[in-house]
Amino acid sequence: MKHIIGHRNPDTDTICSAMGYQNFLQNKNIESKAFALGDLNNETKFILDYFDMELPDQISEFPQGTEIILMDHNEEGQSIENINDLDIVEIIDHHKIKLQTDKPIRIHIEPLGSSCSIVAKKFFAKGFEMSQGIAGILLAGIISDTLYFRSPTTTEKDKELVEKLNEIVGIEDLEEFSMKMFDAKSDVSEISTEDLVRLDYKVFDFGGENYGIGVMETTNKDFGLERKDEILENLKKVKKMDNLKGAFLSVIDILKKESYTICSGDEEVELFKKMFDNVEDRDGVLFVDNIVSRKKEIIPVFERFLNK
Numbered sequence: 001m002k003h004i005i006g007h008r009n010p011d012t013d014t015i016c017s018a019m020g021y022q023n024f025l026q027n028k029n030i031e032s033k034a035f036a037l038g039d040l041n042n043e044t045k046f047i048l049d050y051f052d053m054e055l056p057d058q059i060s061e062f063p064q065g066t067e068i069i070l071m072d073h074n075e076e077g078q079s080i081e082n083i084n085d086l087d088i089v090e091i092i093d094h095h096k097i098k099l100q101t102d103k104p105i106r107i108h109i110e111p112l113g114s115s116c117s118i119v120a121k122k123f124f125a126k127g128f129e130m131s132q133g134i135a136g137i138l139l140a141g142i143i144s145d146t147l148y149f150r151s152p153t154t155t156e157k158d159k160e161l162v163e164k165l166n167e168i169v170g171i172e173d174l175e176e177f178s179m180k181m182f183d184a185k186s187d188v189s190e191i192s193t194e195d196l197v198r199l200d201y202k203v204f205d206f207g208g209e210n211y212g213i214g215v216m217e218t219t220n221k222d223f224g225l226e227r228k229d230e231i232l233e234n235l236k237k238v239k240k241m242d243n244l245k246g247a248f249l250s251v252i253d254i255l256k257k258e259s260y261t262i263c264s265g266d267e268e269v270e271l272f273k274k275m276f277d278n279v280e281d282r283d284g285v286l287f288v289d290n291i292v293s294r295k296k297e298i299i300p301v302f303e304r305f306l307n308k
């Protein structure tokens with residue numbers, strides 16, 4: 001049995017693509033099961049509820065030698081705790097490649113807007129039938145990761161797939177549906193600041209040192225910025241706990257396409273100002289216009305600057 005896992009601090013794309021792929025493999029008579037590495041965010045809960053899908057089981061470790069499929073990630077620091085004891089048999093992803101394997105495995109990496117796009121593409125290529133629920137969560141995953149086509153990671157293929165999936169799902173007003181998703185994601189009133197900084201948080205290795213980079217995608221930036229001081233305190237804790245060179249949280253206004261970054265210390269503030277053009281220091285919060293994608297607009301800047 002193959003165990004499909006998305007990344008830690010799971011988002012909608014990672015959960016829905018894993019669930020979708022489980023269904024795809026069922027069609028091929030391959031036994032598999034999708035798992036979540038942690039609590040689901042409010043957007044994902046809204047979507048699974050909307051399409052009446054069961055929540056995936058949560059795990060943090062598997063027994064040694066378990067066969068796993070990595071979905072929507074390929075970096076050790078973003079994966080299951082004991083990844084080095086496990087048998088990675090396949091990777092499906094749309095991020096930059098980092099992972100090394102000790103044997104040849106099946107890999108499908110494609111620069112599409114979401115991992116759900118890759119899974120949906122596989123369904124259509126094989127001509128497998130999709131239930132409304134499966135089509136619905138794949139559609140939602142594409143909308144989530146591309147911020148309903150606002151992100152520069154969006155491709156024509158993603159738009160095409162959403163249209164095709166919606167022939168099965170039948171949502172009348174996709175714009176309105178996407179706003180419901182984003183409002184669910186933006187509601188962090190019940191989430192402690194400690195959890196908030198790790199809600200959509202990933203660790204990256206740049207030049208042999210680890211950096212924690214979180215984003216908070218929201219329709220109302222004040223939900224994050226009004227907790228600025230608390231966020232700073234928690235970033236400092238995260239930096240220590242995860243043994244990082246620096247920790248960052250970017251509050252992203254997905255409708256206005258603006259970013260507001262809080263850094264774990266003065267050195268990190270200086271680093272950030274050096275790396276990005278047109279940074280405006282607004283009382284310790286670093287404003288950069290026109291940035292929404294960590295994958296395409298934040299990570300590559302760190303990568304270029306720190307890996308030389």
Ligand SMILES: [Mn+2]
Nearest residue numbers: 013072115145
């Ligand atoms: Mn993704």
